Amino acid sequence: MKLETSELVGFIKERHRSQVRSMRTKPVLAIVVVGDEAASASFIRAKRRYGQDVGVEVQVENAKSSAELSTALKRLNDDNQVGGIVLQLPLPKDFDTPSMIKLINPAKDIDGLGEGVKFESATAKAIMWILASQGLNLKESQVCVVGQGKLVGAPVSAMLEASGIQVTRCDEHTKDLSAQTKAANIVISGVGKPGLITRSMLKDGVIVVDAGTAEARGALVGDVDPALYDDPAVKVTPVPGGVGPATVAALFDNLLIATSS
DSSP: OBOOOHHHHHHHHHHHHHHHHHOSSOOEEEEEEESOOHHHHHHHHHHHHHHHHHTOEEEEEEESSHHHHHHHHHHHHHOTTOOEEEEOSOOOTTSOHHHHHHTSOTTTBTTOOSTTOOSOOHHHHHHHHHHHHTTOOGGGSOEEEEOOOTTTHHHHHHHHHHTTOOEEEEOTTOSOHHHHHHTOSEEEEOOOOTTOBOGGGOOTTOEEEEOOOEEETTEEEOSBOGGGGGOTTOEEOOTTTSHHHHHHHHHHHHHHHHHHO
8 A cells, every 4th residue: 555655744844834934044945957857857846846835945957068067066055045955866877976966065965965964865864754654663673775876775774774773785786685675574665676676575564665766658656566556465655756755855854954054
């Protein structure tokens, strides 16, 4: 069955709306994007809507080359009106993504991607919120994280481990992924491979947090077989509409922290 996050996000959004109303300096979020990748466009629309809902200005800039991107990031670093900068990922393959992330002022890197950043990864933070909303005792849970990418798997694994929670990390080198996922009562997937997680890989009662995003037949899809949405023996965050909205809320949470500090 679907594990909806709309109530959780609505609660956080109302808190943000109240916070923004009480702030002397109104937060400004700058998003820099390269290309027109469908998933990125969807996330940018979601960030614009969230900003409108809570009273935050969202600026979007487009860059066509590494030089343009570098110039834009450096200019936004120096713009005192901008409280947070988001480099919309993924970048095209010919861009040096780590080098571009390093250009963002750590005090404005509200996605929590660079070194020396004080902000928690927005996606990892969102996943922790979702798990907390289920009233789980995480320290007694078997958690399997599929994928160890910089955006999802690695930061959420690190965040869970820092809280004293045992995590089984899986990636492309894991020999028997099904055995690892079937042993877990919480599975977090952030690979970006449609249909990767199927019913045969899961035990009854499992919670699956699907943080994978990819485009298939013109639609945004996750890592989980959509047939699981109708299975009453499992709980699955849907794509779109699950982790994505919670991640946007976490991003704005970091923005308000950055603007208030």
